[in-house]
Amino acid sequence: xxxxxxxxxxxxxxxxxxxxxxxxxxxxxxxxxxxxxxxxxxxxxxxxxxxxxxxxxxxxxxxxxxxxxxxxxxxxxxxxxxxxxxxxxxxxxxxxxxxxxxxxxxxxxxxxxxxxxxxxxxxxxxxxxxxxxxxxxxxxxxxxxxxxxxxxxxxxxxxxxxxxxxxxxxxxxxxxxxxxxxxxxxxxxxxxxxxxxxxxxxxxxxxxxxxxxxxxxxxxxxxxxxxxxxxxxxxxxxxxxxxxxx
Amino acid sequence: xxxxxxxxxxxxxxxxxxxxxxxxxxxxxxxxxxxxxxxxxxxxxxxxxxxxxxxxxxxxxxxxxxxxxxxxxxxxxxxxxxxxxxxxxxxxxxxxxxxxxxxxxxxxxxxxxxxxxxxxxxxxxxxxxxxxxxxxxxxxxxxxxxxxxxxxxxxxxxxxxxxxxxxxxxxxxxxxxxxxxxxxxxxxxxxxxxxxxxxxxxxxxxxxxxxxxxxxxxxxxxxxxxxxxxxxxxxxxxxxxxxxxx
Numbered sequence: 261x262x263x264x265x266x267x268x269x270x271x272x273x274x275x276x277x278x279x280x281x282x283x284x285x286x287x288x289x290x291x292x293x294x295x296x297x298x299x300x301x302x303x304x305x306x307x308x309x310x311x312x313x314x315x316x317x318x319x320x321x322x323x324x325x326x327x328x329x330x331x332x333x334x335x336x337x338x339x340x341x342x343x344x345x346x347x348x349x350x351x352x353x354x355x356x357x358x359x360x361x362x363x364x365x366x367x368x369x370x371x372x373x374x375x376x377x378x379x380x381x382x383x384x385x386x387x388x389x390x391x392x393x394x395x396x397x398x399x400x401x402x403x404x405x406x407x408x409x410x411x412x413x414x415x416x417x418x419x420x421x422x423x424x425x426x427x428x429x430x431x432x433x434x435x436x437x438x439x440x441x442x443x444x445x446x447x448x449x450x451x452x453x454x455x456x457x458x459x460x461x462x463x464x465x466x467x468x469x470x471x472x473x474x475x476x477x478x479x480x481x482x483x484x485x486x487x488x489x490x491x492x493x494x495x496x497x498x499x500x501x502x503x504x505x506x
Numbered sequence: 507x508x509x510x511x512x513x514x515x516x517x518x519x520x521x522x523x524x525x526x527x528x529x530x531x532x533x534x535x536x537x538x539x540x541x542x543x544x545x546x547x548x549x550x551x552x553x554x555x556x557x558x559x560x561x562x563x564x565x566x567x568x569x570x571x572x573x574x575x576x577x578x579x580x581x582x583x584x585x586x587x588x589x590x591x592x593x594x595x596x597x598x599x600x601x602x603x604x605x606x607x608x609x610x611x612x613x614x615x616x617x618x619x620x621x622x623x624x625x626x627x628x629x630x631x632x633x634x635x636x637x638x639x640x641x642x643x644x645x646x647x648x649x650x651x652x653x654x655x656x657x658x659x660x661x662x663x664x665x666x667x668x669x670x671x672x673x674x675x676x677x678x679x680x681x682x683x684x685x686x687x688x689x690x691x692x693x694x695x696x697x698x699x700x701x702x703x704x705x706x707x708x709x710x711x712x713x714x715x716x717x718x719x720x721x722x723x724x725x726x727x728x729x730x731x732x733x734x735x736x737x738x739x740x741x742x743x744x745x746x747x748x749x750x751x752x
Contacts, residue, residue, distance in 0.1 A: 320575060326568050330618050333625035357677045363624035364617055367675045371614045372576050378609035379579035413675035425671035429613045429659035431603045 263390055266290040267377040268400035269369055270319075272308035274468045274488060275402040275446055278454055281463035282445050283400040284315060289380065291318040293373055297327045298337050301474030311467050322372065331363040357410045366403065366413035367422060373399050374426045374440055381432050392436035399442045406451060406487070419444055451491030459497065466500035478502070509636055512536040513623040514646035515615055516565075518554035520714045520734060521648040521692055524700055527709035528691050529646040530561060535626065537564040539619055543573040544583050547720030557713050568618065577609040603656045612649065612659035613668060619645050620672045620686055627678050638682035645688045652697060652733070665690055697737030705743065712746035724748070 266287030268280045294308040312319035328337045335342045342359050381397050384390045403414035419442045426440040427433035446454050458465050470488045471478035478485050492499040512533030514526045540554040558565035574583045581588045627643050630636045649660035665688045672686040673679035692700050704711050716734045717724035724731050738745040
């Protein structure tokens with residue numbers, strides 16, 4: 261019988277919660293990692309923790325606030341230094357990778373997630389005695405073409421290359437022939453399709469938080485709120501998070 | 507005229523100080539990154555800072571103590587849980603990757619170093635107006651076959667794969683065609699050859715710290731002290747750090 265270990269990157273938003281629910285259908289041993297850094301507010305992190313509790317999965321919070329010093333050339337890590345331009349038309353046309361790109365963010369995120377996953381798998385083999393040929397190692401991530409158009413580390417060819425690098429740098433692959441399987445199940449979906457997928461999977465969408473602000477209720481007017489509302493509208497269902505206040 | 511940006515990983519030891527000196531001969535804009543985590547003591551970090559000051563290069567310290575929670579299955583990150591076995595004969599024979607392996611450590615280190623380097627390069631192009639075709643991006647690291655025999659993330663084939671992943675996930679490569687060049691100049695050298703290389707390059711070897719302990723003077727009896735002493739002995743020179751106390 262195959263034992264499938266999984267690590268999912270969970271921000272607490274609609275996309276990553278849908279992917280996390282998808283992941284739980286495929287793996288018996290799932291851990292959600294939530295990264296805290298500049299742009300994260302406590303609201304998102306609280307929701308991520310609540311989602312993990314409801315889903316009954318392990319939750320590991322990681323403070324990577326040093327990202328501001330490392331991937332410093334970005335409007336997301338240093339907004340006061342590199343403001344997002346008002347006119348975003350060139351970005352939308354995909355002419356250039358925008359200033360909201362965070363240098364190598366997904367490479368950093370995947371490295372950390374893979375190190376956690378490798379630790380779980382090595383423990384399974386070397387301490388619990390599970391046979392390597394009965395183990396799968398899966399990483400789940402929620403990059404999406406709509407949100408991240410133009411970002412180099414959100415393209416399928418990047419994930420292929422990164423899987424190879426993770427394999428070659430790991431003990432689970434070089435010694436036990438277990439590859440890292442990087443899964444990006446919503447990479448090509450529209451927001452409406454993600455909403456439908458989340459509903460189909462019975463993901464706890466009522467707990468998800470998309471608003472850039474961390475107030476009691478979503479602001480309804482930031483880019484993220486607007487994109488989310490449009491998704492639910494196109495999917496033809498009400499947003500279950502809107503009835504919630506806390 | 508080519509502008510060469512470099513990031514070097516500097517622990518404050520003999521190997522990384524030699525590589526950092528080598529790097530400074532090749533790049534006009536060098537930053538040293540020092541990672542602080544479980545195994546690091548303040549002595550090493552102080553020496554790394556001193557070395558950067560003497561060499562006149564930028565120094566960025568990064569606290570990654572979360573490594574203990576992420577790459578948790580290792581004698582280096584969780585020594586009380588996974589002690590190094592007394593009998594290390596199987597390790598030395600290269601039969602198996604030892605418990606001192608830290609899951610994906612070099613992948614994490616290179617991701618962070620590359621994000622810093624990419625930030626420097628993007629700033630050079632997009633703010634300072636340097637032409638992409640006149641820019642080089644170099645990462646310097648000091649893996650060595652003697653210290654790390656068997657570690658998957660210290661083999662040349664791993665570095666090749668990782669360079670590719672960094673390229674595919676970056677803006678400097680996908681938009682500006684600047685590849686990451688990962689340089690590992692001492693990967694095949696003996697400790698004696700590293701000592702000779704350091705002396706040739708006039709690296710500040712008197713400031714380097716190799717001892718696992720953080721006392722006023724090196725203990726002289728830990729694995730690292732012994733390996734270092736053997737290196738200087740075989741190179742036929744006295745260790746300049748031994749006359750130093752602070």
